[in-house]
Amino acid sequence: MTAGDAKLRMAELYGQLARHGRLYHEDDAPVISDAEYDAMLRELNELEGAHPEFAGADSPTKRVGGAALEKFEKVEHEHPMLSLDNVFDEGELRDFGARIDERLSADSLEKGGFVCEMKIDGLAVSLTYEDGVFVRGSTRGDGRIGEDVTENLRTVKNLPLRLKGVMPGKLNVRGEVFITRGQFAELNRTREENGEPLFANPRNAAAGSLRQLDSKITASRGLSMFLYYIVEPEKHGIVKHSDALRRLAELGFPTQEAWAFCETMDDVDAFIEKWRERRFDLDYVTDGAVVKLDDMTLWDRLGSTSHAPRWAAAFKYPPETVYTRVLSIDISVGRTGALTPVASLEPVRVSGTTVQRAGLHNEDEVRRKDVRVGDRVKVHKAGEIIPEIVDVDKDARTGAETPFEMPSSCPVCGSQAVRLPGEAAVRCPNRSSCPAQLKEGLRHFASRGGMDVRGLGDSLAGQLIEKKVIQNLADLYSLTVNDIAELDRMGEKSAQNLIDFIEKSKKRPLSAFIAALGIRFAGERAADILAANFGSMETLRSVSEDELALVDGIGPVIASSVEAFFNDPANVKLLARLEESGLSALTAKSDPAVNAPRKGIFSGMTVVFTGEISSMTRDEAEKLVREHGGKATKSVSAKTSLVVAGDNAGSKLDKAATLGVRVIDEAEFQKMIDLL
Numbered sequence: 001m002t003a004g005d006a007k008l009r010m011a012e013l014y015g016q017l018a019r020h021g022r023l024y025h026e027d028d029a030p031v032i033s034d035a036e037y038d039a040m041l042r043e044l045n046e047l048e049g050a051h052p053e054f055a056g057a058d059s060p061t062k063r064v065g066g067a068a069l070e071k072f073e074k075v076e077h078e079h080p081m082l083s084l085d086n087v088f089d090e091g092e093l094r095d096f097g098a099r100i101d102e103r104l105s106a107d108s109l110e111k112g113g114f115v116c117e118m119k120i121d122g123l124a125v126s127l128t129y130e131d132g133v134f135v136r137g138s139t140r141g142d143g144r145i146g147e148d149v150t151e152n153l154r155t156v157k158n159l160p161l162r163l164k165g166v167m168p169g170k171l172n173v174r175g176e177v178f179i180t181r182g183q184f185a186e187l188n189r190t191r192e193e194n195g196e197p198l199f200a201n202p203r204n205a206a207a208g209s210l211r212q213l214d215s216k217i218t219a220s221r222g223l224s225m226f227l228y229y230i231v232e233p234e235k236h237g238i239v240k241h242s243d244a245l246r247r248l249a250e251l252g253f254p255t256q257e258a259w260a261f262c263e264t265m266d267d268v269d270a271f272i273e274k275w276r277e278r279r280f281d282l283d284y285v286t287d288g289a290v291v292k293l294d295d296m297t298l299w300d301r302l303g304s305t306s307h308a309p310r311w312a313a314a315f316k317y318p319p320e321t322v323y324t325r326v327l328s329i330d331i332s333v334g335r336t337g338a339l340t341p342v343a344s345l346e347p348v349r350v351s352g353t354t355v356q357r358a359g360l361h362n363e364d365e366v367r368r369k370d371v372r373v374g375d376r377v378k379v380h381k382a383g384e385i386i387p388e389i390v391d392v393d394k395d396a397r398t399g400a401e402t403p404f405e406m407p408s409s410c411p412v413c414g415s416q417a418v419r420l421p422g423e424a425a426v427r428c429p430n431r432s433s434c435p436a437q438l439k440e441g442l443r444h445f446a447s448r449g450g451m452d453v454r455g456l457g458d459s460l461a462g463q464l465i466e467k468k469v470i471q472n473l474a475d476l477y478s479l480t481v482n483d484i485a486e487l488d489r490m491g492e493k494s495a496q497n498l499i500d501f502i503e504k505s506k507k508r509p510l511s512a513f514i515a516a517l518g519i520r521f522a523g524e525r526a527a528d529i530l531a532a533n534f535g536s537m538e539t540l541r542s543v544s545e546d547e548l549a550l551v552d553g554i555g556p557v558i559a560s561s562v563e564a565f566f567n568d569p570a571n572v573k574l575l576a577r578l579e580e581s582g583l584s585a586l587t588a589k590s591d592p593a594v595n596a597p598r599k600g601i602f603s604g605m606t607v608v609f610t611g612e613i614s615s616m617t618r619d620e621a622e623k624l625v626r627e628h629g630g631k632a633t634k635s636v637s638a639k640t641s642l643v644v645a646g647d648n649a650g651s652k653l654d655k656a657a658t659l660g661v662r663v664i665d666e667a668e669f670q671k672m673i674d675l676l
């Protein structure tokens with residue numbers, strides 16, 4: 001491919017990926033499959049590797065992470081990143097309000113209303129945009145000097161790499177990077193399975209993930225963020241914090257929905273009360289509410305102490321710990337055979353839900369905490385998510401409590417349990433036929449990141465295995481509507497739905513299939529790398545441990561586990577049976593999506609011109625768009641993909657900004673044309 005061809009193809013992929021990224025992340029309405037998207041991304045990545053001079057700062061490939069860094073560069077914040085003073089009750093909140101009144105009264109000023117937002121439990125970052133493109137991002141550090149984590153921040157999926165509308169010059173914004181409850185649970189589940197130490201709470205997980213020298217690891221953690229602050233708002237004509245929040249959203253930044261303007265202190269109290277319990281329904285963890293004066297012209301007047309502004313305060317909800325009793329300590333058997341002690345508790349309400357079970361991780365943990373059946377225990381949710389026994393009330397013991405004994409055999413299949421040297425977990429070694437392992441393996445196989453068989457939940461998987469309808473993962477593909485319809489709570493219609501999903505799963509891409517197999521240590525990220533590097537199951541099966549270990553992102557532990565998996569005769573048999581079922585990931589010689597057809601640079605795009613274009617007539621410009629696969633229309637709507645704004649552009653530009661349509665100027669349009 002000539003450099004010119006590469007440049008053209010890159011621009012084409014770039015436009016397509018940006019559009020499909022928006023459809024997926026912002027509109028929740030993807031029109032292509034994940035595999036097609038990944039194939040385009042891979043192709044762009046390869047082209048950027050060969051032609052780095054054409055790679056743009058807002059390239060979608062940056063979302064997946066790049067080469068690892070030696071260390072983070074230090075960045076001095078132009079304006080220090082302050083912390084917040086905490087208040088713990090209504091009285092302290094009133095004192096905060098009164099202190100503001102007192103300071104302002106000297107100048108005969110009134111404080112006006114407040115904006116209350118939830119306090120996100122993550123870590124603060126500062127982002128810089130130049131001419132609407134994300135160019136730099138840093139951590140808070142000590143408030144004065146932070147670390148440059150630009151590459152890692154690019155992998156945060158809801159961070160806009162390019163802003164909506166036109167935003168010339170420099171824009172500095174601040175916000176919080178966090179991990180959602182769902183991602184956090186998923187991350188710790190994988191870590192537990194892989195024998196890695198767990199993150200104590202989402203904040204630690206977010207901080208640990210953002211401070212990775214290898215941005216591919218950050219990308220795999222699925223971080224999110226919300227913005228809450230525009231630095232030097234007056235330069236952007238903003239005087240109210242509430243307007244700053246609205247403006248951030250208009251520019252395409254993710255912002256919280258949980259905020260309100262509060263005219264009086266009573267309204268502030270009401271906000272705090274309203275969210276006291278409701279905050280547990282949010283998909284991210286909050287530990288309080290932030291109360292800020294809305295009128296930002298008063299911020300400068302009030303100033304700050306050495307560490308916190310006087311115009312804001314953080315109201316902290318008390319952490320919840322409750323007492324309850326241990327009814328029993330049961331053993332759960334995981335997908336990898338690990339026997340995990342789980343305390344069954346007298347139901348108790350904590351941090352928004354009723355808790356009746358708390359994991360105890362392993363034998364050593366139970367011994368360390370000395371938890372006994374019958375004990376009165378203090379329970380909380382780690383990071384307000386995971387129920388945990390914090391402490392045993394030893395003074396409440398009567399002598400009737402029973403100490404825990406780890407069973408010597410698997411409670412489900414009866415196999416003699418083993419504890420390998422250096423491992424904390426005791427395992428059931430019966431990998432091929434322990435019903436508990438099979439059930440968890442089946443659920444993993446059918447999960448969204450795997451074969452995506454919707455509806456195959458805990459109860460259904462349990463019944464299929466208990467009734468011996470499924471004795472091996474491959475049996476999934478010989479299920480009939482009758483087999484399923486006979487089970488509890490399954491009608492003919494839901495049975496047919498399940499069969500349809502099973503049929504559809506045969507078309508899942510190679511990466512999803514590899515992830516579905518549940519090879520130890522090889523999660524979704526490793527599966528993506530393996531699929532991209534080896535392209536077909538046939539090749540992957542035949543490569544040696546040494547060859548695997550040479551692949552960037554696949555360490556020796558994964559390499560050895562992958563090789564062992566494919567050498568296990570039970571797995572060889574399983575793959576042969578799955579192949580007979582016609583799974584395309586197994587039968588295709590290479591990923592079909594890799595060879596996606598080439599289309600025009602404006603392919604799939606609807607483009608609108610506004611204002612005066614100097615280098616050609618409007619008709620010529622529209623013709624160019626049509627010749628290269630796009631549609632040119634006269635008015636801006638939600639369907640418009642791109643607005644090209646010439647001089648004196650009018651109301652179409654405002655409409656584009658309101659709808660969040662990407663706007664480029666003539667020079668940028670010219671650059672695209674130059675590639676043709």
Ligand code: IVH
Nearest residue numbers: 082083084117118119120123124176228290
């Ligand atoms: S405003 C000058 N708003 O809380 C301080 N901070 O304890 C500007 N935080 O460092 C911060 N949610 O990391 C603000 N809605 C929110 C927040 C928030 C979380 C964090 C932020 C800050 C820390 C202070």
